[in-house]
Every structure is written in C-alpha cells, then in structure tokens.
Amino acid sequence: MAEPTTATSGRKRRRPRSGPASSAAALASTSLAAVALCCAQTFLGSDLPAPPPSADFGPIRRVLSSTGGGRRWTGPLGNLDGGYEGFEDCDAAYAAAFADADADAGASASSSSFEPPPPRTIRPYTLAHAAAESSAWEYTFALIVYDPPSDAFVGLYSKDMKWKAGNRKLWKSVRGLAYVLRKAFPDRFTPRSPELVLAVGSGDYPHAKPSTLPRGSEGGAPVLMFGSAFRDPQVYPNLVAMPMPEARHLGCLVEWAEKGKVCGEWRAYAGDGGDERAGAEWDDLIPQVIWRGTDFGFLQTLQSRPSLVHPNPHDFVRLSKGRNARTDAVRLLDERYDSFLPRWKGVALSAAAELEAEGPNAGGYRPWIDVKLSSYLDKGKSPTLGSPKYAAWESVGIGVGKGVYSSDLAKYRYHIDLGGGGGTTWSGTIEKLALPGLLFHHVTPTKDYIHDRMRPWRHYIPVRSDLKDLRRKFDWAEGRPDAARRIADAGAARIRELSTPEGFGRMFEEDFVGPLRRILEAYQPVPGGSWRDKLTSMENFRMMPVMECHGRTPDHSCSLVGGDAVLQWQRSTMYKGD
Numbered sequence: 001m002a003e004p005t006t007a008t009s010g011r012k013r014r015r016p017r018s019g020p021a022s023s024a025a026a027l028a029s030t031s032l033a034a035v036a037l038c039c040a041q042t043f044l045g046s047d048l049p050a051p052p053p054s055a056d057f058g059p060i061r062r063v064l065s066s067t068g069g070g071r072r073w074t075g076p077l078g079n080l081d082g083g084y085e086g087f088e089d090c091d092a093a094y095a096a097a098f099a100d101a102d103a104d105a106g107a108s109a110s111s112s113s114f115e116p117p118p119p120r121t122i123r124p125y126t127l128a129h130a131a132a133e134s135s136a137w138e139y140t141f142a143l144i145v146y147d148p149p150s151d152a153f154v155g156l157y158s159k160d161m162k163w164k165a166g167n168r169k170l171w172k173s174v175r176g177l178a179y180v181l182r183k184a185f186p187d188r189f190t191p192r193s194p195e196l197v198l199a200v201g202s203g204d205y206p207h208a209k210p211s212t213l214p215r216g217s218e219g220g221a222p223v224l225m226f227g228s229a230f231r232d233p234q235v236y237p238n239l240v241a242m243p244m245p246e247a248r249h250l251g252c253l254v255e256w257a258e259k260g261k262v263c264g265e266w267r268a269y270a271g272d273g274g275d276e277r278a279g280a281e282w283d284d285l286i287p288q289v290i291w292r293g294t295d296f297g298f299l300q301t302l303q304s305r306p307s308l309v310h311p312n313p314h315d316f317v318r319l320s321k322g323r324n325a326r327t328d329a330v331r332l333l334d335e336r337y338d339s340f341l342p343r344w345k346g347v348a349l350s351a352a353a354e355l356e357a358e359g360p361n362a363g364g365y366r367p368w369i370d371v372k373l374s375s376y377l378d379k380g381k382s383p384t385l386g387s388p389k390y391a392a393w394e395s396v397g398i399g400v401g402k403g404v405y406s407s408d409l410a411k412y413r414y415h416i417d418l419g420g421g422g423g424t425t426w427s428g429t430i431e432k433l434a435l436p437g438l439l440f441h442h443v444t445p446t447k448d449y450i451h452d453r454m455r456p457w458r459h460y461i462p463v464r465s466d467l468k469d470l471r472r473k474f475d476w477a478e479g480r481p482d483a484a485r486r487i488a489d490a491g492a493a494r495i496r497e498l499s500t501p502e503g504f505g506r507m508f509e510e511d512f513v514g515p516l517r518r519i520l521e522a523y524q525p526v527p528g529g530s531w532r533d534k535l536t537s538m539e540n541f542r543m544m545p546v547m548e549c550h551g552r553t554p555d556h557s558c559s560l561v562g563g564d565a566v567l568q569w570q571r572s573t574m575y576k577g578d
Contacts, residue, residue, distance in 0.1 A: 090461075090476040094483050097457035116452040119514055120233075120240070122222050122522045127534055129221035130199040133238075134543060136212040138301065139164045140203040141223075143543060144174055145531055146181075146189055146196040153178040155547035155558075156535075159575040170202035171547060172245040173226035175558045176254045178551030183257045184513045185520065189551075194525035202226040202245060204422030205446050206236060210302055222519050226250065228422040228446040240515050241449040244426045249450070252504075253512050254554050262504045269434040270499040280436035282485045285413035289369040289440065289474060291346060292404045293428070295376040295384065296420035298341045299445065308341045313392035326396040330355050333398075338466070342442065343418050345467045346371035347399040354397075368474055371418070372401030409435060413484075414474065416440040416463070424448050433459065434495040438477060438488035440470060449511050453498065459491035 095102075130143055143156040155174050157163075177200065182189055188196070199221050201207070205228045208215075214235045222238050229241035243249040252263035262270075298308055316329045333340075333348040340348060346369070353367035375381040376389065384390040384400040393399045409415065415432040417425045417439065423446030430450065432439045441460040456462040461477065463470045477484035497503045526534050535541055546566050549558035560566055569575050 090457075090473060091480075093457045094480075094487070097455060098486070116510065119510075119518065122240075122515075122518045123238075124522050124524055125221040126524050127195075127197045127526055127531055128538065130197045131535065131538060131541060131543070133199045133221055133223055134158050136208050136215065137161065137201065138207045138209050140166045140170045140207050141199070141201045142170060142174065142547075144177065144198040144200050146193070147531070148191050148193050148195060150548070151189070151191050151550070153181075153549040153551055154545050154561075155549070156543040157546045159542045159544060159577065161575075162573050163569045163575075164207075164573070166203040166207070169204075169227065169245045170200070171558065173202040173242075173250065174200060174547065175549055176243075176245070176250045176554070177224070177226075178549040178557060179254060179554045180257050180512060181516065182551040184516065188520060195531045196520065196523055196525075197221075197531065198519065199223040200226065201239075204228060204420075205299060205302075206230065206239060207301060208236065210304075213302075222515075222522070224515070224519075228424045228426075228448055231443075231445055231447040235445075240519075241447065241452075242515065243449055243512060246426045248427050248430065249448075253508050256504060256508050258554050262499060262501055266499040266504060268499075269430070269495045280410060282413070282436075282481060282488075285437055286366070286411055287368075287413050287478060288366055289371070289414040289416055289470070290404065290409060290412040291371045291416050291418055292374045292401065293343065293418065293425070294381055294420065295343065295373045296341075298343075298419065298421065299423050300421070302445075309339055309344075311336070311340060311344055313390070317392040317396055317398075326398065327355065329396050329398055342444070342465060342467065343371070343373065343420070344399075346416070346418055347373065349467060349470065351398045368471065371416075373399055374401055374403040406431070406435075410437075413437045414440060414477065416442060416470070418442050419444045419446070419465075422446055424451075429454075430495055433491040436488065436492065438484050439491055440473065442467075450507075453507070454491070454494060457487065459487065459494050461487060 134141060134143065137158075139161045141158070141161070145154045145156065146152075147154050153174070155171070157167075177198075201223050202225070206223075206225055215237060220238055222240050223236070224242045225239050226242045226245050228244070229239050230236050233239075243253050245251075248263075248265045252266055255261070255263045295310065297310075300307070311333065316332045318325050318328045330348075330351045333351055337345060337348050350367065350369045350371040353369050357365055357367040373384050373390075376384055376387070378387075378389075383402075385394060385402060390400045409432075412435075415435060415437050417428040417432055419425060419442050423444040424442075426448065429439070429441065429448070433454070439460040440463045441454075441456070442465065443456075443462045444465045454460060461473050463473060498507055535543070544562060546560060546562050546569075547558055548561050551557055562569075565575075565577050
C-alpha cells in the first residue's frame with residue numbers, strides 16, 4: 001500500500017470561482033482556458049480540427065475522411081489526445097443523463113439503473129478466419145484450440161512475434177479462460193466434441209500493428225481481448241472486450257465461477273471490507289481534484305513520431321534557484337503542454353494551480369487540483385520522492401509526491417482516473433467511483449469491458465484525453481453541488497450494486513459467459529480431418545503450440561510445451577528456429 005501523504009493538510013475553504021490571480025498563474029493557465037471545449041460526450045458528429053503534430057497517432061490518421069475543406073473524425077479514437085463532440089453546456093448533458101430518473105417520480109436521487117449496450121452480433125467464422133487475425137498483431141496474441149483427443153486447450157503463438165513480458169498477461173488470461181469454458185459449458189468440451197478455435201489477445205491494450213488499423217467494417221473472427229480495447233469499434237470491429245487479467249476483474253470473475261461468491265475486493269465496495277467510504281458529507285469533502293499514481297507511458301506502439309513524452313526535467317528546471325526556477329518551469333510546462341503524456345498534463349495543470357494559490361491575491365485558498373506522480377517503473381515500482389531521476393522536479397516542488405491511502409482519498413470531493421500504459425486504469429476507475437466524491441472519468445481511445453456498465457453524466461463526468469476541459473467541468477461541479485453530489489451518489493451506487501451477489505453474477509454472465517456462448521455458437525468446426533492438418537496446410541502459417549491447459553482448476557492448470565525452442569524464445573524474445 002502506498003504511504004500516506006500530508007498533502008491534505010491546510011484549510012478546507014472552497015476556492016473562489018473567479019477573482020484575480022498572480023501574473024505567473026495567469027501565464028500558466030491562459031492557453032488551457034482558451035481551448036476548453038464542450039462539456040458532454042456523444043463521440044460522433046461535427047468537424048473538429050486536426051491534432052497538433054506532437055499528438056499525431058498513425059492509425060488514427062487513416063480513420064479520417066475528407067468533408068469539404070476540413071477533416072472529420074469518425075469516432076473518439078480519431079484523435080488519441082484530443083477532444084470529442086458534445087452538448088453545448090454541462091447542464092444539458094446532466095439533464096439528459098438523468099431524464100429517465102426524473103421522469104420516474106419514484107426514482108431516488110442516486111438511482112443508478114442503467115442497461116449496458118446490447119451484445120454485439122458475432123458472425124459465423126472458421127479456423128482459417130481465426131488464424132488470419134494473427135497477421136494483424138505484433139505480439140500478445142494466441143490461438144487457443146480445444147483439442148478433443150487430448151481433452152486440453154492448446155495455445156499457439158506465432159514464430160514471427162516477439163515473446164514479450166506482456167505475454168504473462170496473455171497466458172494468465174488463457175488459464176482463466178480455459179477454466180471458465182469448462183465450468184460454464186461442461187458438455188461442450190469432451191473427447192467426443194468438435195474442436196473449438198478462439199483468437200485471444202491480451203496486454204495493456206491491443207498490440208495490433210498500426211499498419212493494419214482500422215481493420216475494416218466487416219471484421220473477421222472474433223478476438224477476445226483480455227485488457228483494454230479500442231473505444232471506437234471502427235478501429236477493430238471484431239475485437240471483444242473481456243475482463244482484464246487483474247485481481248479485481250479476471251481474478252474475481254474466475255473466483256465467482258469456482259465458488260459462486262463475490263471476491264473480497266468487490267465485497268469491500270459494498271462496505272464489508274471497512275466503512276471508510278460511509279458517512280462522508282458532501283460539504284465536508286475537500287473541494288479539490290486528487291490523483292496519485294505511477295509515471296506510465298500511454299498507448300506507446302500506436303503513436304506516430306514525434307510521440308507524447310515524459311518531459312525531461314533538464315529542459316524545464318533552470319539553473320536559477322528558488323521561486324524563479326519554479327515559475328520558469330511552470331511557464332515552460334504550459335508552453336509545451338500538448339506534447340506531454342496525459343499524466344504529465346495533469347502534473348502541468350496542478351503545478352499552475354499551486355502557483356496560482358501561492359499568489360498575493362489568492363487568499364490562501366487550496367489549489368483546485370492536486371496531481372502527483374508517486375512512483376515510477378524501475379524493476380518494479382519505486383517512489384519518485386528521493387529518486388535521482390526525479391530530483392530536479394522535486395527541487396522545484398513539481399510533479400512528485402507521496403502516495404495516498406484510500407481512507408484519505410475518501411476525504412476528497414473529486415477524483416480522476418488518469419489513463420496509463422493501456423489508456424485506462426484497470427482498478428482505479430471502480431475504486432474511485434466507490435468513493436464518496438465525484439469521478440472525472442478520463443475518456444481516451446481505449447475502454448474496459450466494465451465501462452459499458454457506466455454512463456457519462458449519470459455515474460461520472462467525462463473529460464477529454466488532453467484534460468483541456470477539466471477545469472471548466474470542475475467549476476461546473478462546484479457551482480452546482482446538488483447535481484455533482486447526485487452524479488457521485490449514482491456512481492457509488494452502481495459499484496455497490498455490482499458488488500452484490502446478484503449484480504456480480506449478472507456481470508459474470510453478461511460480460512464473460514455471454515460473449516463466450518455467442519462465439520461457441522458462431523464457430524464452424526473443420527469439416528473432416530483434424531484442425532492440426534488444416535493449420536499445417538495453410539500457406540505461410542507460422543504458429544506453433546507453446547502451452548497446454550486442462551482447465552479443470554483455476555490455478556496450475558497450464559504448462560509450457562515445445563521444449564528448449566520455447567524456453568529459448570522466452571529468454572531471447574525472438575524465435576530462433578526455422
């Protein structure tokens with residue numbers, strides 16, 4: 001658990017919504033205020049300007065189509081770091097989200113009833129269709145074949161793919177998948193059954209080759225993506241978002257399949273694991289957006305060059321000492337804001353807000369946002385405070401800080417789930433929805449399976465990937481406390497509902513078993529002959545068995561196959577055989 005922080009010390013008075021600011025603060029916030037756009041999110045429609053070169057993402061340029069004299073984004077993935085179309089004002093978005101509840105006189109203020117989108121239709125497919133999907137991936141993709149003679153699930157991996165560290169997530173997903181298939185469909189997997197071929201991807205996000213995106217309107221075989229998936233279905237139409245290979249998601253759903261009980265992580269959201277979330281009064285919550293987390297990248301392999309970056313401290317922290325060095329750094333962060341990764345954009349906003357709060361006319365009020373990087377990756381997670389890598393930032397009081405316990409996060413009125421390497425945060429979204437405060441949900445080009453169970457402006461307030469509308473929406477929430485509290489209550493109610501046996505069981509059936517059932521119905525077995533013969537007869541087929549899973553237990557049910565060639569593959573990343 002992260003160490004507690006002293007960042008919450010100080011007055012809890014609400015910051016004025018308007019008023020004079022220091023000249024440094026005005027300099028740091030001018031361009032951000034100028035580009036704040038619309039408030040709600042519908043994701044389709046109007047012409048939008050092209051992203052700056054620093055935010056250019058290769059696959060996305062190919063999703064553009066010409067419309068008159070400008071460009072037209074075909075979906076929210078059209079700009080990985082940009083905006084989206086929406087209502088002209090937040091009031092309209094809020095009213096629309098709660099229209100059904102307001103029409104029902106018996107609905108409570110925190111009612112969270114909301115049906116997820118209808119299940120996607122899955123077209124009939126064959127082994128050849130599934131095998132063809134392999135060519136679209138750089139790594140962390142496998143074919144999983146149920147082999148009736150051995151009564152086992154065989155995992156095949158392409159010799160042309162790197163064996164990356166992310167493969168651990170792939171094989172963890174395969175292990176859970178094999179177990180759930182056995183539990184949910186016991187009569188389908190017997191030595192007398194036909195084979196089944198599944199295309200499976202995993203990792204922080206789909207590691208598809210940028211040159212293959214978008215995949216086309218028709219799509220091919222369904223690909224089960226155990227990780228964050230593309231938000232815009234046009235990018236990869238046959239990608240099916242599945243539970244992420246993380247304890248609260250795949251781990252807890254596998255536990256439900258085994259025991260029929262809600263796991264401890266989710267029971268905690270219902271109050272069984274502690275009462276730190278209960279009893280908080282809205283007016284007593286600290287009126288500040290709070291975030292702590294790790295300095296991750298962001299959808300790295302999908303970016304064109306130049307890509308979004310971690311700012312180099314030596315380019316921003318000048319040799320001068322004291323306040324001038326900090327002021328200069330804040331100014332430079334503002335000037336180069338568009339080039340930063342999302343979490344560093346949050347740091348830049350926070351640094352400007354802190355400088356403003358220290359100004360002579362600020363009156364001692366708390367900055368409106370507090371975003372700090374509490375850890376970074378260095379053979380595991382290491383603290384940023386005290387690290388030579390972050391010493392320059394620490395010297396000017398920008399960007400680094402201690403972690404914050406969940407019990408302390410519960411004292412804040414606003415949260416944000418800033419996306420990391422895969423564009424989302426696998427556990428942060430549900431953890432922060434469960435807190436008393438309101439969640440500003442970071443809308444990026446990727447989404448998780450569970451996001452379809454949440455509705456913008458009903459359970460959270462959406463914010464752009466580049467965060468340029470965050471301040472405006474914070475001000476809206478502060479100016480309409482009843483509406484903000486209602487959204488926060490509905491979001492927490494949604495998580496409590498899903499943490500009950502009824503809610504969790506429904507999620508297991510609809511988000512895990514349901515897609516598998518439709519895929520089983522869509523698969524067309526090899527007519528005569530064996531699946532192995534069919535694969536080896538395919539031209540340029542380069543996949544080989546690397547794993548077998550019996551699927552009868554949730555743990556220790558899989559083993560590597562392929563001998564020394566596969567072990568060498570693991571060690572050297574590239575396949576060294578034929």
